[in-house]
Amino acid sequence: MTQLSDGPAPVYRDDVGEIGRKVDGLVAAADAAHGRLPQSVLAAADQLSGRAVERLRLSGEHTIVALAGATGSGKSSLFNALTDLDLAGVGLRRPTTSWALACAWGPDGAQGLLEWMGIPPRHQVSRMSMLDRSSEDTKLDGLVLLDLPDHDSTEVSHHVEMDRLVQYADLIVWVLDPQKYADAAIHDRYLRPMASYNDVSLVVLNQIDRIPYEQRGRAVEDVRRIVAAGGMTDVPVIGVSATRGDGVDDLRRELATRIRARASAKDRLGADIRAAAEQIAAVGGRSNVPGVTEADRDELDRALFDAVGGGQLASAVGASSRRRAVRLTGWPLTRWIGGLRKDPLSELGLEVDERELERSSLPDSIRPQRSAVETSVRVFVEKASVGLERPWRDAVRVASDAAAEGSQVADAVEGAVASTRIDLRGAAWLHLLNALQWLLLATTAGGLGLWLLGLLGMGIPDGPDVSGFGPADGHPLSLVLGVAALVASGVIALGTRLASRFVARSQAARVERELRTAIGQVSAELVVSPVEAELQAYERYRAGVVAALG
Structure with missing residues (x-):
């Protein structure tokens, strides 16, 4: 059970005795039950509490x-x-x-x-x-x-x-x-x-x-x-x-x-208090209830996360990040092949502008399944209401109905999704490798070009002097540079293809974490807090009834 909030101030000091504590319990129970139990049930307790205080004040x-x-x-x-x-x-x-x-x-x-x-x-x-x-x-x-x-x-x-x-x-x-x-x-x-x-x-x-x-x-x-x-x-x-x-x-x-x-006054007050408490308990009950557990909160958050397709979105962001990482670090002349495959985000109806990746977010077109959201809230409320009598079950339901049936939860979850960053720019090292790949491409082209030029120069009289680059020399430097740059580019492309998996997982985990955090805040504010407030009121009521009954 959650931490109890403060109830009404005690009517009696602790040294007044048992009858004072019973009156305090009845007052606390009636105060917590107002608005939840019928006023006709609470009328006797309301009248009695004032009469009891005045009776003992005047004369014991x-x-x-x-x-x-x-x-x-x-x-x-x-x-x-x-x-x-x-x-x-x-x-x-x-x-x-x-x-x-x-x-x-x-x-x-x-x-x-x-x-x-x-x-x-x-x-x-x-x-x-x-x-x-x-x-x-x-x-x-x-x-x-x-x-x-x-x-x-x-x-x-x-x-x-x-x-x-x-x-x-x-x-x-x-x-x-x-x-x-x-x-x-x-x-x-x-x-x-x-x-x-x-x-x-x-x-x-x-x-x-x-x-x-x-x-x-x-x-x-x-x-x-x-x-x-x-x-x-x-x-x-x-x-x-x-x-x-x-x-x-x-x-x-x-x-x-x-x-x-000298006990008749206290006996009569005790009997009145007991009768009033029994009348209240007959309608509102006095069972100890489990309330809201951490597992119940987690299950609600998971249900809302699933209702908005959070796992699918996180996976799509991860796959899109991997695709972009491969395109940034692959061999520049073959990157266009990867572009032929459709971006995973676009398959979800998300169009991400490559020029605005640093401020991309999930667009307003994403809509949670509202029926799934309402079902999740209803299941949570039913679990929170286990053991409660009808008036308190209704109070818990009403506390959550405004948010669930009024679409506040669905709207708030939608807003949480829309505010989650995609940020497909990737890590800085990906951009460095991209620049390095273009440098290696230039080196490959230059080295092989000089080597070919050397070959051509050997068969042309009075051709250009390409000594040190042609195949007649023992160490064709241009060929070595060109081949080395080509091999290095391939190694980088292969290595970053493997590394992109970790990039994708990191991005997917970040998006999922932010989504869960945002959805958790929504559920806590609009569902869990109102329900827990009613359960706290019930616990004050129950404790008061138990005290009044002695």
């Missing part, structure tokens, strides 16, 4: 407990029993709880938390510790108790208010009554969707005094069975009678235990 010493239940469940009576104050209207005076009521235990009253939750001041009260006559194991210092609107109210605003405040609670006490404890409304709407919140849930069977004493245990077990069937296993179920006080101390004791542990 209070426990928010919400009483939730249906109309007639005795929820408000239970609220009064726990507070020892007649705060919530009951019976005919208040058939439905239209607004949440809040009671805070402790000297500070948790004012900041209540304002943060949007509880109006007229619905707040502080329960001072000095007024608490409870035993030591049922004292509720640090508790913020909420009496929520009825979940089965016909008023839409009541549903909205309850759904809003349930999100803030560190511990939710679901208050059921003997007549409605199996009602599908509360189980389908709230209990089953919150099956993963076992650690921050509590079920109370209120009005237990209406059940014959010998049947109470069986009723509590029946509630426990129904709740467990909905996924909320190991959730405590307590039978109480708010009006008579039966089981109220047991409930107080359970709440006091949660408060003393």
